[in-house]
Every structure is written in C-alpha cells, then in structure tokens.
Amino acid sequence: ETGVTQTPRHLVMGMTNKKSLKCEQHLGHNAMYWYKQSAKKPLELMFVYSLEERVENNSVPSRFSPECPNSSHLFLHLHTLQPEDSALYLCASSLGGTTGELFFGEGSRLTVL
Amino acid sequence: KNEVEQSPQNLTAQEGEFITINCSYSVGISALHWLQQHPGGGIVSLFMLSSGKKKHGRLIATINIQEKHSSLHITASHPRDSAVYICAPASGTYKYIFGTGTRLKVLA
Numbered sequence: 039e040t041g042v043t044q045t046p047r048h049l050v051m052g053m054t055n056k057k058s059l060k061c062e063q064h065l066g067h068n069a070m071y072w073y074k075q076s077a078k079k080p081l082e083l084m085f086v087y088s089l090e091e092r093v094e095n096n097s098v099p100s101r102f103s104p105e106c107p108n109s110s111h112l113f114l115h116l117h118t119l120q121p122e123d124s125a126l127y128l129c130a131s132s133l134g135g136t137t138g139e140l141f142f143g144e145g146s147r148l149t150v151l
Numbered sequence: 152k153n154e155v156e157q158s159p160q161n162l163t164a165q166e167g168e169f170i171t172i173n174c175s176y177s178v179g180i181s182a183l184h185w186l187q188q189h190p191g192g193g194i195v196s197l198f199m200l201s202s203g204k205k206k207h208g209r210l211i212a213t214i215n216i217q218e219k220h221s222s223l224h225i226t227a228s229h230p231r232d233s234a235v236y237i238c239a240p241a242s243g244t245y246k247y248i249f250g251t252g253t254r255l256k257v258l259a
Binding site (some may be wrong): 055056069071075078079080081083086093094126128130139140141142144145147 | 155158184191192193194196199229237239244245246247249250251252
C-alpha cells in the first residue's frame, strides 16, 4: 500500500470515447503529478498541481485535461485520443519543493484502439 | 546526450551477488531519487538523498554531488529484487529527470 490509489488499473477505449483516470492520496501531500510512461522511454511529466493550482503543463495535447478539485484528488480526463497515447499513466504525490519524495500509484494502463 | 545516464541498461545476476547500478547526470540538482518499478507497473521510492550515503536493509545508495554521480548497491541479491531501477535527479521545484532505468534480473 503506497498511499496513492489509481483507478482504473486498466482501460481500453476507442478514439472517440471520453474517459477519466482518477488518483487519490491520503498522505497529506500538497503536490500531485501525472506522468506518462511509454515502452522503452523514461517517465515524462505531464502536469503538476500544487495546492490545487496547476504549476506545470508540459506541452501536453489538449485531448488530455487534468482536474484537481482538492489536494487529495487528481483526475485526467481523456477524449479523442490517438493510438500513440497508449501507455502507462502514473500519478504521484509529494510534499512539494525540490526535495519532496515522490510517492507513486500503481498506474493506469491505457490502450487506445 | 541525455541529462541522466544509467548503466548498465540490463543486468542478470545470480542470487547472492553484490550488484551496483550507476547513475550520471549533467544538470545541477538538489537531491536524487532511486526508484524501483516491478513488472506490474507500480513505482516505489527506495531513497531520496542529497549527499553522502543512505542504507536501508540490503540496499545502499551513495551520491557525489561534485562528480554528478550516484550509485545503488544491492548486497546479497535475491530473485525478489528483480525489477527496473530508475534514477531521478531533482533539478528544480517539481522537476525530476528520469533515467531510462536498469532492468535487473536475479536468478535463483
């Protein structure tokens, strides 16, 4: 149990579908992150929220839309995705700052048909 | 050139062997993460260090900030240590640079 829970663990969707990934942490952290991990590539930062404000948006296409309603929850809304968006999407949280240790969820494996 | 280089990329060891994974980086950092990723995908933080050495059970991590180098050592390796080990320097607020990982397989 890492303290960061992601749902669903697996998701298959068509290119015209709309779906959402959910992340929840009860560690009292104030920063939450979405990372994308494609095969044979390092983790890529997508979004960072600190105290529910988006502080980093790493040139992510608009078909990915994050939402942070409170400091414990983070969503990634998906619409009109492409097959190349198939990847493992990892949520993480930290106390923030440059030395905040990252705590990761188990990931949501997304397949876009 | 990548900002973070890990070596080796793949490593197969016999149970009981001493293992070293190296990480070199080219940017200024405040701290460095060592992470472990199992086949299911979940990632666990092993260490966060900004100087010297840390030890947790059979794992030891060292860092030399001046030389921009860190190492992860596993003593008395076990098949359950089989995983991908990822080095991630923290280069700024909320900014971690991730290596491509070292895939370790420990044979019984």
